[in-house]
Amino acid sequence: MGADRNTVAINARSWVDDSDANQYAISNPRINKIIESEMQETASRLDYGPSWDNGAVTYVSGTKDYEIPNSNNTKEYQRILYIKRQSDGNEITKVTQDEMERLRSGNSTAPGDPYVYTAWETPDTSGNLEIKIRVYPTPGPDESGEKQDHLLALIPAALTSGTAVLPFSAPVLRALEKNIAALMYRMMSQDERERRKISGDVVARWENSYEAAIGFERIRINRQKRLNHTQLRVGG
Numbered sequence: 001m002g003a004d005r006n007t008v009a010i011n012a013r014s015w016v017d018d019s020d021a022n023q024y025a026i027s028n029p030r031i032n033k034i035i036e037s038e039m040q041e042t043a044s045r046l047d048y049g050p051s052w053d054n055g056a057v058t059y060v061s062g063t064k065d066y067e068i069p070n071s072n073n074t075k076e077y078q079r080i081l082y083i084k085r086q087s088d089g090n091e092i093t094k095v096t097q098d099e100m101e102r103l104r105s106g107n108s109t110a111p112g113d114p115y116v117y118t119a120w121e122t123p124d125t126s127g128n129l130e131i132k133i134r135v136y137p138t139p140g141p142d143e144s145g146e147k148q149d150h151l152l153a154l155i156p157a158a159l160t161s162g163t164a165v166l167p168f169s170a171p172v173l174r175a176l177e178k179n180i181a182a183l184m185y186r187m188m189s190q191d192e193r194e195r196r197k198i199s200g201d202v203v204a205r206w207e208n209s210y211e212a213a214i215g216f217e218r219i220r221i222n223r224q225k226r227l228n229h230t231q232l233r234v235g236g
Contacts, residue, residue, distance in 0.1 A: 003173050004164035008035055008180070015181035015206070016188075017196045025192045026184045036159045038180055039166050045214055045219060049153035050081050057148040059139035064104075068131040068150070080119055082151040091114070092117050092148065103136045111140025139220070141209070169216075175213030178206035 002017075010029050013019045018026060026034075039064070057066045081194040083092040093116045095103070114135035121129045156167065166173065182203045185193060 001166040002081075002167040003190065004165050005032065005035055005143035008166060008173070008177055011164075012180040013176040013179075015178055016185050016198060018184065020140075021082045025188045030187075031180075032159070034168075034180055034183055038176060038183070039159065040155055042168065042172065042176055042214070045158050046172075046217055047079060047081070047166075048155060049079070049222065050151050051154050053150040053152050055086060055147040056150040057133055059114070059143045059146045061133075061139055061141045061144040061150075062136040064134055064136070066133045066135070068133060069101045074176045079153040079155075080150055081153055084147050084149050085113075085118060088145040090115075094118065100134055100136060111136055111143070112144050113135030113146075115141060171213050172217050175210040179210035 009028075010019070012017070012031065012035070013024075013026075016025075018024060053068075056068055082213065083091060083094070083233065084090060092114060095118055096114045097118050099118070101107075114137060117133055117135045119131065119133050121131050124130045133148075148199075159166070166176070168176065185198060185203050
């Protein structure tokens with residue numbers, strides 16, 4: 001399922017009666033930026049994806065911290081859904097940072113095969129997010145060269161053309177169009193609003209329907225994630 005940017009723009013304009021190209025209240029470049037921004041935010045809230053990043057981390061003997069490349073800012077640490085060891089598919093379990101420090105406080109220097117990880121992010125000098133992974137135990141010589149495979153929820157790339165697709169379900173697309181229309185309405189002058197005879201109550205209902213659609217979609221996606229996670233454990 002999905003709809004391209006041009007279709008979403010046409011549908012959003014129709015909600016606020018802004019379809020006359022000769023007198024757009026919201027210009028095409030502006031609505032394109034609105035659609036792109038709302039798409040990325042919606043995808044972020046829904047943990048869009050997932051996608052495997054195979055060999056995301058390669059162990060080095062004596063090294064506990066690793067960086068995940070993220071030059072285009074499509075990854076965030078909280079979007080790591082699942083990590084497994086590449087050689088045998090064994091899961092590496094996520095723990096909180098304080099749990100990690102408690103583990104390391106016991107015998108932090110003893111090498112071994114990592115079975116837990118924690119993750120965080122920090123901006124680099126270029127403004128990109130550096131994603132850090134810390135594992136326990138610290139890999140030793142026997143583990144050096146072993147790799148991790150990461151299952152990630154990815155934020156879609158920028159919409160570079162009118163035919164670029166917003167990859168959401170039909171209910172989310174309809175709600176997103178109304179939410180974009182609400183943003184367009186709030187950007188209009190008072191005269192433009194009055195000419196369209198749309199009340200603020202109606203616009204608020206569009207915004208509420210978007211939030212409801214996000215909530216229902218998260219429930220649906222989380223159910224599917226639980227099923228997929230069980231299959232990963234059972235089937236590898």
